[in-house]
Amino acid sequence: xxxxxxxxxxxxxxxxxxxxxxxxxxxxxxxxxxxxxxxxxxxxxxxxxxxxxxxxxxxxxxxxxxxxxxxxxxxxxxxxxxxxxxxxxxxxxxxxxxxxxxxxxxxxxxxxxxxxxxxxxxxxxxxxxxxxxxxxxxxxxxxxxxxxxxxxxxxxxxxxxxxxxxxxxxxxxxxxxxxxxxxxxxxxxxxxxxxxxxxxxxxxxxxxxxxxxxxxxxxxxxxxxxxxxxxxxxxxxx
Ligand code: MG
Ligand code: MG
Numbered sequence: 001x002x003x004x005x006x007x008x009x010x011x012x013x014x015x016x017x018x019x020x021x022x023x024x025x026x027x028x029x030x031x032x033x034x035x036x037x038x039x040x041x042x043x044x045x046x047x048x049x050x051x052x053x054x055x056x057x058x059x060x061x062x063x064x065x066x067x068x069x070x071x072x073x074x075x076x077x078x079x080x081x082x083x084x085x086x087x088x089x090x091x092x093x094x095x096x097x098x099x100x101x102x103x104x105x106x107x108x109x110x111x112x113x114x115x116x117x118x119x120x121x122x123x124x125x126x127x128x129x130x131x132x133x134x135x136x137x138x139x140x141x142x143x144x145x146x147x148x149x150x151x152x153x154x155x156x157x158x159x160x161x162x163x164x165x166x167x168x169x170x171x172x173x174x175x176x177x178x179x180x181x182x183x184x185x186x187x188x189x190x191x192x193x194x195x196x197x198x199x200x201x202x203x204x205x206x207x208x209x210x211x212x213x214x215x216x217x218x219x220x221x222x223x224x225x226x227x228x229x230x231x232x233x234x235x236x237x238x
Contacts, residue, residue: 006235009094045086137174191222
């Protein structure tokens with residue numbers, strides 16, 4: 001059942017990614033995501049979650065996460081945009097995010113996007129019999145540090161299931177060999193939020209948007225994944 005929720009989530013995110021171009025507003029992307037999820041028989045997980053006013057979180061450049069879609073937010077050539085989507089279907093949630101370049105972006109921005117996705121892959125590679133969440137976090141953080149980047153600490157991945165955010169916390173930093181043991185049957189959202197500079201973030205007055213404290217770029221990559229006896233299954237990958 002979580003495969004179904006994950007598939008709708010992944011498809012909505014892929015469709016949103018194809019819409020990214022200079023001149024489009026984040027509101028237009030959000031509306032398309034809401035329509036896609038609803039048409040699929042699911043409900044947008046984020047809409048009204050804790051009062052969140054939209055179906056997707058769309059965050060530009062130094063915005064890390066939880067950006068609120070708006071008619072006033074127009075994507076411009078050279079931006080990078082994070083789109084984070086959740087779909088609730090037949091009692092279960094999917095949660096997935098990706099970072100997209102808008103038009104032609106700087107080499108540093110492309111490196112940040114690539115390193116963020118790679119850090120996710122290196123993190124999930126640690127998952128196996130006897131592994132712990134500290135192994136995952138240490139792999140993500142250790143990898144991005146090689147580029148002078150940093151993993152956000154104030155916000156972390158999480159368990160997913162009947163609720164969008166469940167135990168355990170899944171930090172993108174940690175100490176190998178420490179932390180919660182990972183076991184077959186767990187479903188977690190692994191989501192490195194990687195900043196080009198400091199990992200410190202600030203919260204804006206709108207009550208949602210989180211930005212980098214130093215104004216540098218941030219990238220985000222997330223899948224909902226199931227831990228099985230045959231390895232990891234990415235439920236939101238399409
Ligand atoms: Mg998410
Ligand atoms: Mg998440």
